[in-house]
Amino acid sequence: MNLYKYVSDAVNTKLGQSVNLEVPRNRDFGDFSTNAAMVMARSAGKNPRELAADIASKISELPFVAETSIAGPGFINIKIKNDFLWNSAAAGADIEQTPAMTIDMDYGSYNVAKSLHIGHLRTSIVGDTLNRIAKFLGHKTISYNHIGDWGRPMGLVIAYIESLHPDWPFFAPNFDADKINPGDYTITATELDTYYPAASARGKEDEAFLNRAREITADLQNGHPGYTALYNLFLKVSLDMMDGIIKKLNMMPFDKTLGERNASMHLGRVEEMLRARNLLQTSDGAEIVTVRRDTDSEPMPPFMFYNSRGADTYEATDLAAIWFRKDSDNPDKIWYLTDARQQLHFKQVFRVAEMLDLFPVENLEHLYFGTINGPGGQPFKTRDGNAAGLLDIIEMVGEAVRRRCAEAGKNLDDDTIESIALAALKFTDLMHDVKSDYIFDPAAVTSFEGRTGPYILYTAVRLNSVLRRAGTECAAQPAMPTNLATDERNLIIELLDFERTVRSAFDNRATDQLANYAYDLCQLINTFYHNCPILRDDVAPQTRCTRLHIARAAQATLSTVISLMGLRIPNEM
Ligand code: ARG
Numbered sequence: 001m002n003l004y005k006y007v008s009d010a011v012n013t014k015l016g017q018s019v020n021l022e023v024p025r026n027r028d029f030g031d032f033s034t035n036a037a038m039v040m041a042r043s044a045g046k047n048p049r050e051l052a053a054d055i056a057s058k059i060s061e062l063p064f065v066a067e068t069s070i071a072g073p074g075f076i077n078i079k080i081k082n083d084f085l086w087n088s089a090a091a092g093a094d095i096e097q098t099p100a101m102t103i104d105m106d107y108g109s110y111n112v113a114k115s116l117h118i119g120h121l122r123t124s125i126v127g128d129t130l131n132r133i134a135k136f137l138g139h140k141t142i143s144y145n146h147i148g149d150w151g152r153p154m155g156l157v158i159a160y161i162e163s164l165h166p167d168w169p170f171f172a173p174n175f176d177a178d179k180i181n182p183g184d185y186t187i188t189a190t191e192l193d194t195y196y197p198a199a200s201a202r203g204k205e206d207e208a209f210l211n212r213a214r215e216i217t218a219d220l221q222n223g224h225p226g227y228t229a230l231y232n233l234f235l236k237v238s239l240d241m242m243d244g245i246i247k248k249l250n251m252m253p254f255d256k257t258l259g260e261r262n263a264s265m266h267l268g269r270v271e272e273m274l275r276a277r278n279l280l281q282t283s284d285g286a287e288i289v290t291v292r293r294d295t296d297s298e299p300m301p302p303f304m305f306y307n308s309r310g311a312d313t314y315e316a317t318d319l320a321a322i323w324f325r326k327d328s329d330n331p332d333k334i335w336y337l338t339d340a341r342q343q344l345h346f347k348q349v350f351r352v353a354e355m356l357d358l359f360p361v362e363n364l365e366h367l368y369f370g371t372i373n374g375p376g377g378q379p380f381k382t383r384d385g386n387a388a389g390l391l392d393i394i395e396m397v398g399e400a401v402r403r404r405c406a407e408a409g410k411n412l413d414d415d416t417i418e419s420i421a422l423a424a425l426k427f428t429d430l431m432h433d434v435k436s437d438y439i440f441d442p443a444a445v446t447s448f449e450g451r452t453g454p455y456i457l458y459t460a461v462r463l464n465s466v467l468r469r470a471g472t473e474c475a476a477q478p479a480m481p482t483n484l485a486t487d488e489r490n491l492i493i494e495l496l497d498f499e500r501t502v503r504s505a506f507d508n509r510a511t512d513q514l515a516n517y518a519y520d521l522c523q524l525i526n527t528f529y530h531n532c533p534i535l536r537d538d539v540a541p542q543t544r545c546t547r548l549h550i551a552r553a554a555q556a557t558l559s560t561v562i563s564l565m566g567l568r569i570p571n572e573m
Pocket of ligand 1: 106108109110111146147148318321336337338
């Protein structure tokens, strides 16, 4: 249940107006508090403390309220009855299903023939968790790995392969796909990884090479058979690599792996609409749409539909992708998750979508991320000084976990090490406000103490092991205990705040709220565990049942939170 909402709705109904309900940091005086008396006294010209007494006595009449008290200039503290808390927790962690929306979620969105970099970390981790949260709340989501599979990088890579293997048949004017055996032309993932950086560096120095790459890009987009066959070869290599990452990060599989190339097939649709509204202008051989508004205070360059070489642009394919998604999914919302550097891009795309009435612009959302830096605030580098790729980062975290376990004399199997590393990596990412930059320090995030993934897992592992030992003891729902210890009570209240947290995390697209909830919950679980022994011999049977019951409720909620974060709980740690 959503305790906060329940109490808030009841108080509002009782008082006949909507008041502010707060959760005090310190629950010694009340579980909730309100400044209602002070607000109402101001408008009524009354004494706030006197009014508070009035309001407090009304609130006391609510059946779930144990007592109210007045503090300071007129704050009202509300304490909830133990049996109400107990019964609510016993009712289970079911979530009221909200009227469902269909959301197209565009995240991950990796690039073909380019290795994944640190910029892809947040979109993957946060995207996957938001997707899980949305589904948990009853929404329908369609996840898109909108792959970058159609732009200039394709031309650069093909031009580069041409310079390495000019004799390959893909470049011959009489190329015939039926006459070749694709197996004869292997490109390994490691090789492919080196092509794009090399090609892009060469393109910066060598004008002729760059022009060749541009030409190839346009030809590929126009269906050149040789380039298409070669493209299909390395596309496969890239897709396999992406798959590896998706599994490694324990992400849900994408519903659709359809990117720029797929969108480009629908360009004609949006082009027609643009022409019908006379929105395309020619400028230096390119076709553009003016998206600047008088109210703009920031630079707002035109939206480029075709570039001067007639190639499809990234912007144009994104516009066509909106058409495609509307046509195939008819979603209520489309979310895009990328780093902050793409803000201008999406502003432009959304403006044109609005001009074309392609999709309600208020339902197009770009959720953008801050930057992840290495220790010291510098861009993340590998040990040999290169920019760190996504796989490098994952490996660094794995190494840090191994080192820690070795130091602590823990002997854990590889699977467990991987689960801990995954938790370290993902939790720190989920825990930071998505828009802020943060510093990623493999040593810090792998600590077993503090606000870290391993701490969360450790709490779950310990709780699981207690409950495993307890077996089916006290499986039936025990009656309301005569009294609840503070640590029992605090934990129950936190459990009853789970639903509000997930909803708020979804409404605000804020995975940090879920991650921080996980941490608070773990702290309360550990305090409870420390102060309220469960299986010890000297614990009275009735008390043991009460505590086992609370521990089971905590386990249910904690494991739900952990699975929403896409982490795996090992058997031991
Ligand atoms: N492929 C792009 C990149 O790696 C991200 C694509 C985001 N999605 C989109 N519809 N533009 O930066």
